[in-house]
Amino acid sequence: MKSPTVRHRRLGRELRRLREQAGLTVAEVAVQLGWSGSKVNRIENARIAPSTTDIGNACDLYGADSATKASLIQLGKDAGRRGWWTAYSDVFTGSYIALEAEATAIRKWEPLLIPGLLQNEDYAREIIHSGLPELSDSEVARRVDARVARKISLLGSNAPHLHTLIDENVLRRFVGGAKVMGRQLDDILQTMERPNITVQVLPLRTDAHVGLEGAFSVLTLGDGDPDVGYIEGPAGDVYIEAADQVRKLKVTFERLTSACLSPKESAAFIAAVRRDHEQCP
Incomplete structure (x- = not known):
């Protein structure tokens, strides 16, 4: 991930809060969950997307209640949800x-x-064509469509x-x-x-x-x-x-x-x- 999505950032922040609330260090979590310390850090910093199982195991270790666990698992699922841009x-x-x-x-x-976000189709077409002259007409048209959708x-x-x-x-x-x-x-x-x-x-x-x-x-x-x-x-x-x-x-x-x-x-x-x-x- 070049940069985390909003939901990934929120999930990582909540998992870090629960860990700190439980009084556990990154190293202790890594040992008890069988992860590397790097994995714990990358999840909390939203650099990787944890699986549903990972989220559930972390919540259990941190002593999260069932409602919190369910909401974070759902947040993890939502983080991977396809948006129009996909x-x-x-x-x-x-x-x-x-x-x-x-x-x-x-x-x-x-x-x-x-x-x-303010470009119209004609302007966008000119900018895309001049910036990427190697593109075919159909490729330019697709990029214009994407910009209009945006x-x-x-x-x-x-x-x-x-x-x-x-x-x-x-x-x-x-x-x-x-x-x-x-x-x-x-x-x-x-x-x-x-x-x-x-x-x-x-x-x-x-x-x-x-x-x-x-x-x-x-x-x-x-x-x-x-x-x-x-x-x-x-x-x-x-x-x-x-x-x-x-x-x-x-x-x-x-x-x-x-x-x-x-x-x-x-x-x-x-x-x-x-x-x-x-x-x-």
Whole structure:
């Protein structure tokens, strides 16, 4: 697992709490359950998914009551439950989409591209084709379908709150030409009318700022689960889980938010850039 899913994290945290409550060390648990110390640590840190038998045996050792044992076994089963994204396992790698699907709030800074959750089909197709020119038309189409399916998560009563900050460069870059960009900006303006979506623009006139090191996301997962930071790059994905590092990302986001136009000003600004694209051939 490149990064644990929300349910795996919750299960590991509960098993650690029960172990500590029972006054047992990792080494003692390993001996009594016939596991390695590494296995105990990896389960508690959500780096591996324990079997139903493993969860039951641990609960018995820790003296958990029957209700707690049953709930943790169910949590373990739910952790392995297939989500909509598993239908696109050839497209989505790592655990980010699973985490995103469980998030109650998503904060994202994007200095280069329209965020994936806000991309329409035409824009997404251009980005995917330019980034992966070796893909066939059918492979590009499948990745576009996956991105559209991901975007649907912003709809409905359980949709997370998305707060995204976008650099002005992103709005002015001619991805696919003026018509494609015009439709994409129209789509963003329409999306901004939803109560769970906040978009702010960082103007080019802004001096050197804390976001120049690159894009990042912070996911709020709810139910007491710690927030997770995420950075995507050409060399792979990085999950930020240490509390102090996640806190730094939050502070960076807050500083960037202060430097951005307000949501209302941003909508007017995006509309103005949209008119600029209209005037281009």
